[in-house]
Amino acid sequence: MQKTDEPVGVREGVAAVPFHPPARRVRARPLVTAALPVAGVAVVLLLGGTRWLDQPAVQAWRTVCLAITVQAIPFLILGTLLSGAINAFVPADLFTRVLPRRPALAVPVAGVAGAVLPGCECASVPVANSLIRRGVTPAAAFAFLLSAPAVNPVVLTATAVAFPGEPAMVAARLLASLGTAAVMGWLWLWRGDEKWLRPALRRRPAGHEHGHAHGHGRWTEFRLGFQHDFLHAGGFLVLGAMAAATFNVAVPRAVLDAFSGTPWLSVLFLAALAVLLAVCSEADAFVAASLTGFSPTARLVFMVVGPMVDLKLIALQAGTFGRAFAWRFSAATTVVAVAAGALIGGALL
């Protein structure tokens, strides 16, 4: 048993990528069916041996994968607890009363409000989800989703520590991140389509978000919401961590230096690196600081893109908001973030 964990998950991961509408489909599937592939892989492993799992490369992959997961779980729990609390205890109309009525104004306000959620990007996805379910216009919730992991005091302090004597870098990161978040919110107002969101998130006739109507107490509702969000987001987190670990182990860092020569190429390269490496936003400033061969603007782009788009975030968003949304939103955000980073970096750095 104890040697079966890793490959089981790899197979399961592949099998689970297509996202099915939750609940009903799952219910129809008995535990036995879910256990079959597990048993199958166990048999294969018993016959084929497990020694390859202790190869240095595979061990490094497992270590990095576990490191990303273990590092993110506390923040994911913080986010899901907060989102569960918002769902269960915050009156449905609170946010709609506090935010400006006009969506175009609500977007920048929500972006600035991102500064109050101290944590990394894993916490902001479930919170943004619960904001939408509480009636906040999706554009504002997305601005919050993008800005929260980048502009909170913890991350800005880390940036200041990583770039000693360069306060311009902190200011540039703050401005570029807020700018990207606001532009993406407005872009959603202009071009966004609620069809891309999972059905549960589309706007419904006012007054029945799920929950209180079903006859359990708020605490039960809170617990069920937390349980579902954690299981769901946790699964996608593991998937994203596996993807990021694969890149991390497969591509040696020495390759990076090959790209540092051309200015525009280095900007694009570090943007792609931010997506693939999936470093937590509390740590990405230190990684950026270590990429000394690259221009300050390229490093700024790394720090603006990283908290907004990366492999584990795309997986989390696909799970939370739907795949149709995740890839469109991530692609657009990457373009906007690179542009904002390049503009602000060019002006300030």
Place this chain on the structure above:
Amino acid sequence: MRRPVQTLLPALTGAGLLHIALFTDTYLRYVKAGLRPLLLASGAVLLLLGLAAALSRGTGEGHHGHDHSGPPRIAWLLLLPALSLLLWAPPALGAYTAARSAAQPLAARAKGFPPLPATSPLPLTLTEFTKRVQQDASGAIRGRTVRLTGFVTPAPAGDGWYLTRIIFTCCAADSQTVKVRVHGTPPAPADTWLAVTGIWHPGGTLGTRTAPAELDVRGSTPIAPPVNAYTDDLPVTPG
């Protein structure tokens, strides 16, 4: 069929976190020591969640059709890190990772260096040694016998091997490598922890980037791997 899953997955994940952070120091292979309280709190919350799911009966849970019924299939992936943490935790990053990463560039240093203590052999961290070689214009390191600790990484080409440390700022995913090349003995097997005494291997101009961070070894002794391998600290006990 749903209750066991909703109990099992959070409970196993919580147990895994408590196992690595409360009962052992395994968590130091993956994350910073500072994350420990958060890991313990997370483990406790998840165990409670599993317990609550196990205890709650017949509240109609799962029988209404909205999102909160049944766990999504993707949640099964959580079984992997949970079982891996409980039963088969992989080791800290080592020679494989170090061999594939470039040495971490030194941070610029504005002020001069204090004089070196007179102790001999002089214990230095790999970072400190590299700084003394490449940034200390006074050349105080020249001819001094120093004592460095780290693990062995074979060099792909050329003479000698690397004494290495891996450090990170957040988790093992953002690791960086500090290396000092060692000349004069055949390499021990990869990932062996050693305390090496020796003197700077001359080359380039001492105090500038042209000076290589290399050591002519005079002696080496195996040491126990530190509990927290991701530091570039001096060993607590001489070994």
